[in-house]
Amino acid sequence: MFKNSFFYPDSLEKAILLVLILLMIPLRQSEIFGLMDSTALVFGWVPAQIAYDFLYVTAGTLLVVYIVAKHASRVPESIRELDRLEEREGNR
Amino acid sequence: MGNAVVVLTIAVAYLLIVLVIGGYAAARTLSSREDFLVASRSFGFIVLFMALFATNMTAVVMIGAPGFGYQAGVGTWGYFGTFFAFFMPLFLITVAHRIWLAGKAHGHVTPGQMLDHRLGSRYFGPLLAIIYTVWTIPYILIGVQGGGIAFQSLTQGLVPYWLGGLIISLVVLIYVFFGGMRATAWSNVFQGAIFIVFVPVIFIAIAYSLGGFGEATATTAAAKPHLLNRASVPPFQTLPWLSQGLLVALGGVIFPHMFIRYMTAESPKVLNKTAIAFPIAIAFLWFPGVMIGFWGAGQLQVDSPDFILPALTAALFPAWIMGLILAGILAAIMSSIDAQVLTLGTMFTEDILHKFRRVGERWQVVWTRIFIVLVVAATFVYSLLTTDTLIDTVTFAFSGYALTFFPSVLPLYWERFNKWGAYVGLLFGFVGLWAFQLGWIPESLTFGFYPVVPLLVVQLVLIVITVKLTPPAPQVQTEQYKELFSKVKW
Numbered sequence: 001m002f003k004n005s006f007f008y009p010d011s012l013e014k015a016i017l018l019v020l021i022l023l024m025i026p027l028r029q030s031e032i033f034g035l036m037d038s039t040a041l042v043f044g045w046v047p048a049q050i051a052y053d054f055l056y057v058t059a060g061t062l063l064v065v066y067i068v069a070k071h072a073s074r075v076p077e078s079i080r081e082l083d084r085l086e087e088r089e090g091n092r
Numbered sequence: 093m094g095n096a097v098v099v100l101t102i103a104v105a106y107l108l109i110v111l112v113i114g115g116y117a118a119a120r121t122l123s124s125r126e127d128f129l130v131a132s133r134s135f136g137f138i139v140l141f142m143a144l145f146a147t148n149m150t151a152v153v154m155i156g157a158p159g160f161g162y163q164a165g166v167g168t169w170g171y172f173g174t175f176f177a178f179f180m181p182l183f184l185i186t187v188a189h190r191i192w193l194a195g196k197a198h199g200h201v202t203p204g205q206m207l208d209h210r211l212g213s214r215y216f217g218p219l220l221a222i223i224y225t226v227w228t229i230p231y232i233l234i235g236v237q238g239g240g241i242a243f244q245s246l247t248q249g250l251v252p253y254w255l256g257g258l259i260i261s262l263v264v265l266i267y268v269f270f271g272g273m274r275a276t277a278w279s280n281v282f283q284g285a286i287f288i289v290f291v292p293v294i295f296i297a298i299a300y301s302l303g304g305f306g307e308a309t310a311t312t313a314a315a316k317p318h319l320l321n322r323a324s325v326p327p328f329q330t331l332p333w334l335s336q337g338l339l340v341a342l343g344g345v346i347f348p349h350m351f352i353r354y355m356t357a358e359s360p361k362v363l364n365k366t367a368i369a370f371p372i373a374i375a376f377l378w379f380p381g382v383m384i385g386f387w388g389a390g391q392l393q394v395d396s397p398d399f400i401l402p403a404l405t406a407a408l409f410p411a412w413i414m415g416l417i418l419a420g421i422l423a424a425i426m427s428s429i430d431a432q433v434l435t436l437g438t439m440f441t442e443d444i445l446h447k448f449r450r451v452g453e454r455w456q457v458v459w460t461r462i463f464i465v466l467v468v469a470a471t472f473v474y475s476l477l478t479t480d481t482l483i484d485t486v487t488f489a490f491s492g493y494a495l496t497f498f499p500s501v502l503p504l505y506w507e508r509f510n511k512w513g514a515y516v517g518l519l520f521g522f523v524g525l526w527a528f529q530l531g532w533i534p535e536s537l538t539f540g541f542y543p544v545v546p547l548l549v550v551q552l553v554l555i556v557i558t559v560k561l562t563p564p565a566p567q568v569q570t571e572q573y574k575e576l577f578s579k580v581k582w
Contacts (some may be wrong), residue, residue, distance in 0.1 A: 004503050004580065006186045021182065028175050028337055030322070031330060037323035039313070045305040046318045047313075047386075050166040053380055060178035061371040064185075072185045072364050072396050 006067070017067055024060055095411035096250040102415025103243070106286075106422060107263050110279050114267025117275035128272035128457045129201045133543050135277060135356045141366045143277040145373050146181075146284035146427035150342060151238045152486065153377050154287060154424040158404075159397035161385025162360045165319030166329040166383070169378045175337040176344050177374045181367035183345040188354040188363050189580055190504045193354035197576050203500055205445035206515055209244040210503045210573055212566035213511035214447070215517070220496065221443035223522050224348040227492040229471065234260055234486065235429040238398075239422060246418045248403050254476055260422065261472045268437075269461050271564040273356060276430040283423035289371060290420045295380030296379075301408045302387060312390030320391055322475070335542035336487075342548075343493035346500055348439060437464040443577050449455050488529065491544040495521025498552055504577070506559075507570055513559035521551050 002008040009015040030036065030052050042051040126132055135143065152172070160168040174425055191206070200206040203224075204217025236257045243256025251259070262277075267275045302308035322328035327336065357363050388400040392407060405417050437460040445451060445459055499517040503509045527533045528543035538546055564570065 004577070005505060006182070007505075024175070024178070025334075025337075028170065029330060029334065030170065035321065037321050039317060039320045041309065041313075045309040046167045047309070049321050050169055050379065050382060053170040054375065056170075056373050057174050057177045057371060061181075061368075061375070062173075064178045064371065065180040065368050068181070068185055068364050068367050072367075 006071070014071060017063070017071070020063055021067075024056075024063075028056060095414070096247045098411040099415040099418055100247050100250060102412060103247075103418045103422060105257070106419035109282065110426065111263060111267060112274040113279050114271050114283055117278040118267065118271035121271050121274050123454060123457055125453045125456045126199070126201070127274070129434075129442075129460065130195075130352065130356045131272070131274040131277065133196060133356055134358055135362065136358050137362050137365045137369075139277050139281055140353070140357050140362050141369050141373075142281040143356070143431070144350060144366060145354065145370060146280035146287075146423075147349055147431040148347070149284075149287070149377065149424055149427070149430070151235060151421065151425045153291070153381055153399045154401065154421045155242075156403040157378055157381030157386065158385035159399070161382035162389045162394070162400040163397040164325045164328065165172070165316075165321070165389075166382060166386050167322040167325060167333075168382045170322075171328055171333060172335050172340055173374060173378050176341045177371040177378075179341040180345055181370050183471060184354070184363045184370070187345075187501050187504060189360050190577055191351065191354045192357055193576055193580065194328055194504070194573065201352065201355065202439050202442045203348055204439060207500065207503055207514065208443075210569055211511040212569050213514070216511055216514050217443045218447055219515070219518060220500070221439035223438055223492070223496065223518060224439060226522075227489045228348065228436055229315075229474075231486075231489050232429055232432050232436075232467070232471045233474055235425040235432075236471050239425050240475060241398075242402070242421045242425075242555040245399055246406075246414055246421075257472055257475045260426060260429070261468050263485055264426055264433060265465065265468045266432050268434050268464055272457075273352075273434060274461075276355070276434055277353075278509070279430060280427045283427040287377065287420050290416060290456060291377050291380050294417070295384055297413075298384055298387060298404060298408060302391070305360045305393040308387040312386055315390045319386055322482075331540040332542060335403040335545045338360065338548075339487075339490050339542060341496045342497040343490035346493055346497050349428075349435040351500070352435055352438065353431070378549070385552075388560060432465050433464050434460075435460070436467050488525075491525055491542065491547075492522070494544050495547060495551060498548070498555055502555065503565075504573075507574060508516055508559060508564050510559055510562055510565045512562040513555045516558045517551050517555040520554055521547060524551070 006018065007030070009018050026032065030049055033052065034050050035052055038048040040048040042048060121127055144278065157168060157172075160172075161259060194200060194206050194210070198206070198209060200209065202217070202221070203222045207220065208214065208217035225452040239260035240253040240257035243251040243259065244253045267279060299305045299308050302311070322333070326332070372471045384404065385397070385400050388404045392400065392403055394400050394403045402414065402417055405413055439458045441451075441456050448455060451459065499514045499521070502516065524533070524547045525543060527536070528538070528547075
């Protein structure tokens with residue numbers, strides 16, 4: 001169903017990336033790390049919950065940046081190819 | 093009164109700048125449908141990023157984040173935005189690429205047009221347009237209400253609620269009416285820049301005024317220690333927390349006004365760059381926004397949590413900063429309303445009117461403008477009558493959008509997908525959500541989640557069963573899209 005997309009990995013590296021992205025869903029639950037009732041402060045002023053949220057978004061962002069940089073979909077010669085397709089449709 | 097005049101002067105200056113930008117864009121907008129509705133698919137990185145970002149942030153960042161941070165504490169950011177922050181980029185580099193390609197190849201400008209073409213259906217597009225309209229009208233309404241309240245409170249009644257709402261409505265109407273997509277996007281660049289710069293600056297200024305970061309946090313921690321974590325906040329418990337993350341992520345990427353803007357990119361590379369910048373910008377706004385509200389809880393008591401930011405700045409800073417606050421709030425509100433209004437006008441013309449009546453290209457633009465005027469007028473009048481609260485309406489509308497996710501996205505990936513699966517999924521989601529809302533389905537069937545979660549699961553199962561039991565979409569379209577998407581190399 002999802003062939004030729006991020007959701008249908010065709011290499012070990014891409015499979016690992018997909019698993020990491022899926023892992024981000026449960027990892028958003030900060031109670032996994034005992035933060036549900038934490039009153040700790042990071043750097044003396046950032047409550048642990050929002051510090052974790054910041055860390056979580058940073059990790060997710062780095063993951064996505066890596067995916068974009070190394071594996072984002074390529075649309076080769078997009079404009080020219082699409083223009084050709086439009087011409088073909090126009091001729092029908 | 094003197095302070096109120098200063099605040100109003102700064103707000104008027106902001107509105108004039110927006111009108112000048114809108115007028116400049118309008119002067120460069122052609123009367124063709126493609127240019128008015130999707131700016132000839134010409135947006136580069138800065139414009140597309142700011143258009144998507146500013147549109148997506150709404151008043152929630154400037155009003156809702158500090159407000160909920162004040163009321164519920166530091167879990168606010170995790171509850172609303174952390175999963176969405178990088179689900180959105182992932183969506184941009186996967187699904188949005190296909191949306192862009194299909195729009196470019198076939199000249200689509202709305203989700204309904206694209207899906208009708210892909211599925212060989214006649215009525216799915218109009219149905220989707222109607223359902224999107226149902227979820228979008230309350231959203232626009234919240235913006236008009238928020239603008240009216242902000243004007244009234246920050247000018248100390250010099251501009252009453254009704255006049256504030258009217259001013260926002262008229263300014264948005266003028267630049268959307270004349271400049272279409274280009275005017276909304278260019279205005280969004282300015283509006284987005286205002287709150288990207290403004291929120292971190294005001295965050296540091298407030299901390300400094302409260303005696304430093306440590307002192308500001310210590311004061312709230314001593315007065316209201318329950319705001320330091322999620323333990324005592326009902327929506328922050330495990331299942332509601334998970335539900336909210338999913339519904340914001342799925343709903344936030346499939347807004348019709350976002351869907352249409354994916355098609356305005358100059359190239360897929362622009363979508364890739366936007367994917368990288370998006371979560372960084374979100375982190376820069378949400379973290380300070382929530383912390384401001386959290387700090388405010390240790391300093392002040394306000395009647396409505398949504399007004400902690402104006403109240404805190406009024407207590408700490410001179411009037412000109414209050415004026416900047418009002419400008420920032422207006423920027424956040426207007427950058428969403430303009431896109432939503434234009435999108436409803438576009439969907440009405442393209443998915444409903446043009447579908448059933450032969451309308452020339454010039455008249456399509458005229459009809460879009462007429463519908464834009466009607467939408468703005470209707471929401472302004474409704475804003476004078478309603479008493480709905482922001483958070484409830486937003487969560488309900490997000491759930492509605494999230495339940496259009498599978499019927500809208502699966503056709504772009506699943507070759508076997510057909511119109512029957514799309515109809516069943518869309519109608520089930522819409523009716524199911526209202527059934528929970530009206531109490532026709534007992535709350536116990538949510539199993540502790542928000543209703544959207546069980547609805548999404550059952551919706552997906554129903555879609556799969558329906559698609560398997562009914563004939564596939566017409567071969568011609570399926571092959572066309574297969575060939576088109578084969579150009580995307582992953």
